[in-house]
Amino acid sequence: MTRGRLLVLSGPSGVGKSTVVKRLREANSPLWLSVSTTTREPREGEIHGLHYEFVDPEAFTAMVEAGRFLEWADFAGAQYGTPAQPVLDQLETGKSVLLEIDLVGARQVRANYPEALLVFLAPPSWEELERRLVHRGTESLAARQERLRVARAELAAQAEFDQTLINSSVDEVVDALVSLGAALPG
Ligand code: 5GP
Secondary structure, three states, X not given: OOOOOEEEEEOOOOOOHHHHHHHHHHOOOOOEXXXXXXXXXXXXXXXXXXXXXXXXXXXXXXXXXXXXXXXXXXXXXXXXEEEHHHHHHHHHOOOOEEEEOOHHHHHHHHHHOOOOEEEEEEOOOHXXXXXXXXXXXXXXXXXXXXXXXXXXXXXXXXXHOOEEEEOOOHHHHHHHHHHHHHOOOO
16 A cells, blocks of 8 residues: 655644645545644633644653654744654654644654655744744733744744645645645655
8 A cells, every 4th residue: 555645744833734624624524634742721612632632741752752753843942842653653644744843843754754745834924923923822922022023933944845736725625635645755
């Protein structure tokens, strides 16, 4: 059986990655969506095991030391990682897998899984991204400023990716990702 394709979706904070993933989840897309582990607090409405596995820092460190993560990174004061085994199992059964992760994690995937396809989700414009980050309203001013700083660095990283999708239409981005997952692993 053909192995599935490993897709990485990354891009600046606030660009709409989680909206795309939400749509993929609701649409029962053929892509298998990896559930990350994180030390950050759940936001309202987030469900343990669906949106993230929420763990304390000790449990996260133990997972790092046991080599359980395919990649992991610190982001805005919390830790985030992709549990390796479920992803490898899905690829083995021929399913394509989507990881929605930050740039640091995307670089680790690039280094360790050269066959992965890295997709950069870009905002229609920087002004639009800034507007979204400022109006998100779920975080303190300091946290938003930190996210803007990270977002600027992330925008500059676009050239490291295999593909760029501009997030002017969620439906188009979703369709493009599903098509990329269905293409033969290159
Ligand atoms: P949020 O806290 O808004 O859910 O996510 C913050 C950032 O962490 C986003 O850029 C998201 O893509 C990234 N992220 C989520 N899960 C993972 C993961 O497993 N690994 C890495 N490296 N980044 C992740």
